[in-house]
Amino acid sequence: MILGIIIACEVGFWAAILSGLAARYILGAKRLGTALLLCAPLIDVVLLIAVTVHLSSGAAASWHHGLAALYIGFSITYGHRMIAWADTRFAHRYADGPAPSKLAGARYAQRCWGDFLRTLGAAVIAGGILAAITWWIDDPVRTEALTRWNGILGIVVAAEFIWALSYTIWPRKLSTSTVQNLSTP
Template identity: 35%
Template structure:
């Protein structure tokens, strides 16, 4: 049942999101569309309630309950960004807004984007891990909830790896930006030297 609820929550998320954007832009009903978009997080609350009710019923604690916690964490961490991104695309498609673009590689904006994305992952990890630990406390049986602890540990390793990769990408973007500025400055200095040399040559010829 819980697996079906997780799949249903994912489907409901996209259906309500698409319906909200359709009503807001295509049908020109911004208030109703905005209300539908605000209702998207209610799907997560329903899934959370069903998960804890299932745990309370004494069912086997397994990976499915952990998957529900991961899903809810990711939804909290990335859900607002996904909704905002889809809203921007809908505004571009139906309302003449500027086309959404990802910051250019090698720019400070791209470095900030990568850092913010990792921040969202950190929020997802914090919420998901908190739910897993809450599940451990709620069940009150360390042996039954061992899958929760294992999943939290695995996710922590994934977060650390993601942090290292993100740090490398941020430094690479900042380094590329600095290198590009240095190269541009170098070209400018060469142009100035060339212009100065040409002026001196013309002045010498005029004197002779």
């Protein structure tokens, strides 16, 4: 049940974003677009309530509940950036906005470190949600699956750290075609 709700929330998240951007750039309805974009964070609240109600009704926690916490953490820390990413592409495609820029070198490494901080924040939020649910349910047998997620969160943060460190040591270079496109007036 929870896995289906997580999938529905992910679909709903992107549906809110895409319909908001379509309203803004294709229909020219900026207020409607903004209202639809504001619905995206509400989907996280729906998911959190669904998980809490499900566990409060006596269900045993499963990996699905941990996935929900991880989804909420990443949605909170990366949500604005994902919307900005999609907004840039919609503006370029439908409103003659500037082309999305491709970062390289120190600027790309800086973005990677920002992603590391976002991922760390997502792990802290997810861990906090898992801890709060574990405390709320107050039954170690029913919430055992939630405590296993702490190791997974640590692995995710470590992988993001290695990613950022690697691009700091070996900076990303722009491709030849990108350099030619940038130099062409």
